[in-house]
Amino acid sequence: MTESPLMPEQQGQIVAVAMDMARDGRTADLVEFLDHGFPLDQQDPAGNTLVMLAAYHGHLDTVTTLVDRGADVDRRNDRDQSPVAGAMFKGEDEVVKVLVAAGADLDAGSPTARATAQLFGQQHLIDGEDRP
Structure with a gap:
């Protein structure tokens, strides 16, 4: 295996930039990173993935693109939060x-997405219905 020519600090900076792209919904820029080899399910120091951050911040196009590319929709962060529960908590119905x-x-x-849906009266989102 070839060793990366980047120093650990530089690698961390690249991860931070990619995570900011997901957080900000900069889908085209993020796709360029992915097309150049950035790992789809890379985690930041808090265990967040690109799909987690895009989902939590309600960026439907970014989430859809990541899902279409095969992102792990169940990878939880270090606080044991899942992307779907995060989107549910934030009221991002289309992302959910x-x-x-x-x-x-x-x-x-x-908490689970089911528990979050129940708490916020959003059961229809996980039951596949259009309206509560």
């Missing part, structure tokens, strides 16, 4: 629908 359609585990993490 994309993650559910991609097979997100509604019982993973703490």
Whole structure:
């Protein structure tokens, strides 16, 4: 295996830039990173992935693109939070629908997406209905 020519600090900076792209919904820029070999399921120091940050911040196009590229929709962060529960908590209904359609585990993490849906009266999102 070839060793990376980047220093650990530089690698950390690249991860931070990519995570900011996901957080900000800069899909085209993020796709360019991915096309040049950035790992789809890379985690930041807090265990967040690109799909976690895009979902939590409600960036539907970014989430859809990441899901279409095969992102792990169930990878939880270091606080045991899942992307679908984060999107549910933030009221990002369309993002939740994309993650559910991609097979997100509604019982993973703490709190689970099911518990979050119940708490916020959003059960219809995980039951596949359009309206409560």
